Amino acid sequence: MARKINLVKIPRLPIWLLVLLAISFILRIPSFFEPFSYGDEMIYLTLGNAIKNGLTLYQDIHDNKPPLLYFTAAVAGNVFWFRTILAFWMMLATTLFWHLAKTLFPKNSKVVKISTIVFTLLTTLPLLEGQTANAELFALVPALGSFILITKNKPKNIHLFLGGVLFSFAFLYKVPAAFDLGAIVFLWFIKIKFNLKSIKLFTKKTFLLTTGFLLPVLLTLIWYYSKNALTPYVTSAFMQNIGYLSSWRPSDQEKSFLVKNAPLIIRSVVLLSSLLTLTIFRKKLSLPFILSCAWLGFALFAVTLSERPYPHYLIQIVPPVAILVGMLFYQKTAEQSLTIIPLFIAAIVPVLYHFWHYSTLAYYKRFLLFSSGQITQEEYFNRFDGKVNRNYRLATFLTTSTNPNDKVFIWGDSAPIYALSRRLPPFKYVANYHISDFSSKEEVLEMILTKQPAIVILLPESNPFPELITTLKNNYYQLSSQENATIWKKLKKS
Numbered sequence: 082m083a084r085k086i087n088l089v090k091i092p093r094l095p096i097w098l099l100v101l102l103a104i105s106f107i108l109r110i111p112s113f114f115e116p117f118s119y120g121d122e123m124i125y126l127t128l129g130n131a132i133k134n135g136l137t138l139y140q141d142i143h144d145n146k147p148p149l150l151y152f153t154a155a156v157a158g159n160v161f162w163f164r165t166i167l168a169f170w171m172m173l174a175t176t177l178f179w180h181l182a183k184t185l186f187p188k189n190s191k192v193v194k195i196s197t198i199v200f201t202l203l204t205t206l207p208l209l210e211g212q213t214a215n216a217e218l219f220a221l222v223p224a225l226g227s228f229i230l231i232t233k234n235k236p237k238n239i240h241l242f243l244g245g246v247l248f249s250f251a252f253l254y255k256v257p258a259a260f261d262l263g264a265i266v267f268l269w270f271i272k273i274k275f276n277l278k279s280i281k282l283f284t285k286k287t288f289l290l291t292t293g294f295l296l297p298v299l300l301t302l303i304w305y306y307s308k309n310a311l312t313p314y315v316t317s318a319f320m321q322n323i324g325y326l327s328s329w330r331p332s333d334q335e336k337s338f339l340v341k342n343a344p345l346i347i348r349s350v351v352l353l354s355s356l357l358t359l360t361i362f363r364k365k366l367s368l369p370f371i372l373s374c375a376w377l378g379f380a381l382f383a384v385t386l387s388e389r390p391y392p393h394y395l396i397q398i399v400p401p402v403a404i405l406v407g408m409l410f411y412q413k414t415a416e417q418s419l420t421i422i423p424l425f426i427a428a429i430v431p432v433l434y435h436f437w438h439y440s441t442l443a444y445y446k447r448f449l450l451f452s453s454g455q456i457t458q459e460e461y462f463n464r465f466d467g468k469v470n471r472n473y474r475l476a477t478f479l480t481t482s483t484n485p486n487d488k489v490f491i492w493g494d495s496a497p498i499y500a501l502s503r504r505l506p507p508f509k510y511v512a513n514y515h516i517s518d519f520s521s522k523e524e525v526l527e528m529i530l531t532k533q534p535a536i537v538i539l540l541p542e543s544n545p546f547p548e549l550i551t552t553l554k555n556n557y558y559q560l561s562s563q564e565n566a567t568i569w570k571k572l573k574k575s
Contacts, residue, residue, distance in 0.1 A: 098179055101198060102172045105205045109171075111448035112164045112212035117472065118465040119213050120512075122154075122163060123496035127511050129154030130503050134486075139317040140310035143509040143519065147253040147318045148301065150216045163214045170222060171211075175201050177225040178400060182407065184232055185369040189411060196407030203399045207444040210393040216255035217396035223250035224261055225400065231265050231290070232372070241286055245293020253297060256319065257383035257397065264376035264401075265290065267356055271363045271371070344388065352382050369404065370416045374423050377401035381430055390436045402427050468494065471564040475538060476501030478563065483535050490529065492549065493540025493566075507532035513543070526552050533571055541565035 094102075117123060124144055128151040131142040138148055157163035178200045182193040204218065205211045211218070227247035230240040244265075251258035269286055273279050305314040355378045359371050380398040387394075402424065409420040431438075451461040462469040472494075479489055479502040488507035491498050496512050499505065508528045510516045516525065529537065529552055537553060539545050541564075553559075557569035 094176065094179075097194065098176070098197065101201055102175060105172060105175060105201050106168055108205050109164065109168045109212060111445060112168075113161055114448065114451070115160060115164070115212075116462045116465055116469045117160055117476075117497050117501045118462070118469045119160075120494075120496060122160060122214050123500040124511055125150055125154035125214065126157070126159065126163065126500040127496055127505070129157065130500070131505055133158075134505065136505070137305075137308045137310050139305070139313040140308065141509055142505070142511065143313075143317055143515055144511065145317050145321040146216055147256060148314075149250065149253045150219060150255075153219060154214070157214075164212070167214045167218060171204055171218060174204065174218075174221040174225060177222060177229060178403070181225055181229050181232070181400075182404060184229065185372070185404065186407075186412075191411035192404075192407040194407075195410050196403045199406045200399055200403035203403065204396060206441045207439045208392070208441055209395050209399070210391075210439065211396070212444075213393065215393040215396070217258075217393050220251040220254040220258040221396070221400070223247040223254070224258055227251070228265070228400075238285075238289055241289040242293040245290040245295075246297060247293075248290075249294045249297040252294070253301065255397075257386060259294075260379045260383035261376060261397070262290070262294065263379040264372060267359075267375045267379075268368070268372055271360050345386075348382055348385060352378050366419075367414070367416060370408065370419070373401045373404045373408070377405070377423050377427060381427065385430065385434055388434060390434060392437050392439065395431060395436060398427055469497070471566070472497045472501060474564060475566060478568070479504050479536060479538075487535040488532060489536040489538070490534040491538045491540065492545050493538075493543030495540075498538070507534040522546055522548060525549065529553070530556065535571055536560075537569040539567045539569070 117126075128138065128142050128144055132138065132151060132155040136142050138151055144151070153166065154163060157166055175197065179193065179197045182196045186192045203209060203211065204221070224247070227244040230236060230247070231244040233240055236244075248259065248262055251261075266287055269283050273283050301314070302311060305311045356375060359366065359374055363371060377398055380401060384394040384397050405420045405424050405427075408416060409424065412420070430436075447461065447464050450456045451458070456464075459470055462473070476498050479498070483489060483502075483504060485503065487504065489499075489502070489504045490506055493513060495506070499511060508520075508524075510520055526548055529549075533556070537557060539549075539553075553569045557571055560568045560570040562568065
């Protein structure tokens with residue numbers, strides 16, 4: 082009779098955790114009523130729509146993240162279902178985090194509770210964009226699942242392999258998630274006793290983890306190769322992310338390699354110094370403390386790679402931060418005071434890199450005004466972005482004046498209108514910055530002449546170049562002007 086392998090024993094959830102999950106869901110209710118406004122989500126939903134229409138990601142439609150987020154957006158279809166999926170996804174993430182904390186602190190329920198509460202709040206509230214469907218949040222579930230499998234007491238080979246597979250899924254949501262693997266490998270490394278048996282064990286575990294990690298990535302490479310889209314897949318999803326390094330400092334691009342990359346080199350030295358310190362004092366420190374500090378170090382390195390100040394990047398450091406906060410409050414050992422050091426570093430990094438943040442109070446106040454009828458839906462939408470209502474009206478025009486298979490081209494902040502109307506552009510670029518970064522005016526003009534989109538909309542803030550206007554006048558007629566946007570319709574051939 083075949084022996085069953087129990088990969089993870091599913092524990093019964095305590096009442097306090099169920100209450101916490103219910104609170105986290107309630108805190109997300111306002112997000113279900115948000116308009117189509119958040120720029121990144123609009124791109125994800127547009128690419129999701131492209132997938133459902135049979136287009137091949139990266140070849141026929143472009144963005145620069147790995148594919149899982151766009152397939153999730155394809156399942157969702159709109160903001161409401163995207164946020165609903167996220168709500169349940171994050172309830173699973175909270176449960177997995179609780180399980181991981183329970184594994185690390187089996188005899189200290191207070192550390193487990195405070196860590197889980199901190200994790201839930203930081204991944205739910207608008208402070209770090211916890212309410213938006215970003216890749217960092219979706220990557221948490223596979224990453225935490227991997228940590229649970231790998232940190233089991235005497236994990237089996239299958240646990241290590243599946244842990245790598247799960248980390249690969251996190252990577253296929255967001256590339257920097259792979260850096261968290263470093264914390265696991267480091268934990269194994271400092272346990273090496275430098276005899277042949279110990280080195281073999283380390284090599285074997287690292288090989289199983291790496292093999293599991295590479296397998297799903299390899300399968301995606303094979304799949305895109307079969308679609309003749311391997312080069313655009315690798316270039317867009319992976320190589321273009323390298324361009325994010327120091328891209329927030331465009332003035333440095335002409336400087337020497339050392340000067341341009343000095344901040345990255347400094348951060349590397351800080352990370353290596355931190356790991357060296359943990360290695361030197363490893364016999365005096367507990368496994369949870371070493372793991373949390375190493376995890377935080379690698380995660381901080383990942384979130385500062387591009388030096389861009391987007392708050393959702395900081396979601397990646399939330400798990401180790403939450404564990405360290407729990408230890409600060411309720412770990413009655415010498416490590417209780419030591420946690421101040423990594424937590425101080427975690428707090429100072431967003432300040433040094435000027436990370437943005439959003440007011441939680443203002444977010445919920447806005448929703449209360451709308452839900453209580455004190456402001457209209459139009460006023461509510463306007464408080465997200467003054468262009469939202471305009472985008473809704475232009476999208477309504479497109480859905481009523483074009484067929485679902487018609488291609489439309491929007492010059493300006495186009496992604497929200499594409500997502501709302503469920504219409505696709507006639508070439509692979511969705512957002513204006515895609516065109517400015519990866520295309521050219523000449524390609525835009527050629528696209529209009531050869532693909533002949535049914536409708537072209539020039540948004541008022543778009544500042545169209547003269548050749549575009551000339552091309553439109555020769556091949557289109559100005560149908561109308563709505564919301565200060567000019568709408569052009571293709572001329573019928575005589």
